[in-house]
Amino acid sequence: MxxxxxxxxxxxxxxxxxxxxxxxxxxxxxIIGTRFAKCTPSDNATDILELLKILPxxxxxxxxxxxxxxxxxxVILDLGRxxxxxxxxxxxxxxxxxxxxxxxxxxxxxxxxxxIGGDNRGGITGTLHRISAVRxxxxxxxxxxxxxxxxxxxxxxxxxxxxxxxxSILFIGRPGVGKTTVMREISRVLSDELQKRVVVVxxxxxIGGGGDIPHPAIGSARRMQVSKPSMxxxxxxxxxxxxxxxxxxxxxxxxxxxxxxxxxxxxRGVMLIASAHGDRLQNIIKNPxxxxxxxxxxxxxxxxxxxxKRDGRKSISERxxxxxxxxxxxxxxxxxxxxxxxxxxxxxxxRGEKPLVEVRKRDKGMKVTIEKWKIED
Numbered sequence: 370m371x372x373x374x375x376x377x378x379x380x381x382x383x384x385x386x387x388x389x390x391x392x393x394x395x396x397x398x399x400i401i402g403t404r405f406a407k408c409t410p411s412d413n414a415t416d417i418l419e420l421l422k423i424l425p426x427x428x429x430x431x432x433x434x435x436x437x438x439x440x441x442x443x444v445i446l447d448l449g450r451x452x453x454x455x456x457x458x459x460x461x462x463x464x465x466x467x468x469x470x471x472x473x474x475x476x477x478x479x480x481x482x483x484x485i486g487g488d489n490r491g492g493i494t495g496t497l498h499r500i501s502a503v504r505x506x507x508x509x510x511x512x513x514x515x516x517x518x519x520x521x522x523x524x525x526x527x528x529x530x531x532x533x534x535x536x537s538i539l540f541i542g543r544p545g546v547g548k549t550t551v552m553r554e555i556s557r558v559l560s561d562e563l564q565k566r567v568v569v570v571x572x573x574x575x576i577g578g579g580g581d582i583p584h585p586a587i588g589s590a591r592r593m594q595v596s597k598p599s600m601x602x603x604x605x606x607x608x609x610x611x612x613x614x615x616x617x618x619x620x621x622x623x624x625x626x627x628x629x630x631x632x633x634x635x636x637r638g639v640m641l642i643a644s645a646h647g648d649r650l651q652n653i654i655k656n657p658x659x660x661x662x663x664x665x666x667x668x669x670x671x672x673x674x675x676x677x678k679r680d681g682r683k684s685i686s687e688r689x690x691x692x693x694x695x696x697x698x699x700x701x702x703x704x705x706x707x708x709x710x711x712x713x714x715x716x717x718x719x720r721g722e723k724p725l726v727e728v729r730k731r732d733k734g735m736k737v738t739i740e741k742w743k744i745e746d
Contacts, residue, residue, distance in 0.1 A: 416496040417441065417517055423481040423493070423500075424515070425474045428452055428465050446470045446478065447503070447512040479510050487597045488572075492579025497553075497586065499575065518578065520586030524551045525558050526737050527706050527729050531696060532559060535615075537641035539622075539662060539693075539711075541653060542700035548644040549575050551700070552618055555642055557588030559616050565640075568593060568614040572601045575620050590618070602626040609634055616640045625658050628693075632661065635693045643694070650697055650709050654718060663697070663715050665689030686719045688712065704731040 417438065421429045424444060432438060432454065440457040449469050453462040482500050485491040489502040497518025502510045524547070531538060532555065540548045553576050560567040567590035571577045574594065578584030583592040591612065595604050602624065608617055617634060619627075622645045634641055645659055653659045660666050667689040692711040699707040706729040714724035728740040 416498070416519075419493050419496050420444075420498045420515060420517060423478045425452075425470075425477070431465055441517050443517060444515040445512075446475060446515065448472060448475060475510055475513060478513055478515075485510070486573060490573040492574045494580035495578065495582070495584070497578045497584055499573070519550075520553065520584065521550050522554055523735070524703070525554045527551075527731075528555070528698065529558070531708070532563065535640050536695040537635055537643075537693065538696045538698060539653075540642075540644040540698050540700055541647045541650065542644070543648055544646060546700050547703050548700060549620055552576060552620060552642055552644060553586050556590040556618050557586060559588075559642075560590040561588035565615045566613065567591065567616045567618065568608045568612055569618045570595065570601065570604050570608055572598055572620065576618065602630040605630040605634060609637060609639055614639060616642065618642045620644050621646065622659070622662070628658055628661050631693050641694065649699055650711075650714055650724070651718060653697065654715060661689075662693045663688070663711055664692040666719065688715050688719060706730075 418433075421432055424432070424446075428444070432441065432444075435441070435454075437456050442455045442457055444465075445453040445455070445462065447470060451464045451468070452466060452470050454465055455462045478500075479485065479502075482491045482493065485500070485502050489504065491500045491502070492498060493500070497520060499516045499518055501514040501516070503512030503514075505511045528538070528551070540551060542548050556567055556569055556576065559565045567588075569576050569583070569587055569590050569592045571583075571592050572595040574580075577587050577592040577594075581594075583590070591614075593604055593608050593612075595601050601619070605617065605619060605627070608614060617639055619631075619641070620643070622628060622631060622643050631641060631643065645653060645662070647653050647656070647659070650663070653663055654666060665688065666686050669685055669687050692715065695711055697709045697711050697714070699709070701707060708727040708729060709724060714726065717724040723744045726743055728743050730738055730740075732738055
């Protein structure tokens, strides 16, 4: 699947003009040396027992015996409400008992976790689990979301070919769709298999797990922790200036300062792998902060002659400059991704047209198939 140069890749995968209504489909062949053809939990899946230790004894015992324990997503503990578990594939939650959560139980869990940061997130040392707190107006913890973190391998097959070219990639998706899981595996593959110097800027220890020693799931990538979310952009720049990475990986770009930091890093020739919340590329374009990652949007006033060619419109929106991320990937779900060549898709959307994309899916046998030259609805 790999081409010899990035330019030949663009030509082959993203032609300048759409010349046919036909859809071309192909299957990505396994790459020699890849051991994981399916999305499977890593050998550390038993880390879930560490999460159960912070729960009340009766809930812990019930979940240890739960037949769907491997599909557990999160446990919700809210003061005065019934404790709830949520499982992969279920549309709703499941109550774990018929008595409400007490303040003593919340205090026990909070003490077992240790420090909860200023962003109301904490972790369990040596694991990928994330604990998020809900506080009262007085700052007291009155609720906990105990989310299971698993190192899942196999997602990389959806994007491995794009990593060969060293171009920056932004992953777009709604919360919980698996963006962080994907970037965790990309960290491992880039550092261990492709021998890149990778630095993970890890706000709230989302990617590398709790504790000072990174979880093995990120391979030999180095991890820089962020003391509080407002400092993420500074640590991003520090990573470039002090540690000479070839790749920087960041989760959840959201502020103007972080966008500017991304632009600065890209200008220095460092590959960026990052994520942002949003369902589609259109959400990024319409966001006044994040749109700069796609090149920015500016209004252009037309002359009378040009306006007549455009149905009398005197102003149009155009991309302001080159995108920080040449590729943007919408993760619709874990097995359905849409790949955009950013500048062409943005230009098409601003003209009111549907962009030309690659649609990547997994079939029932977990093989990745690509539909190219497709106009995505």
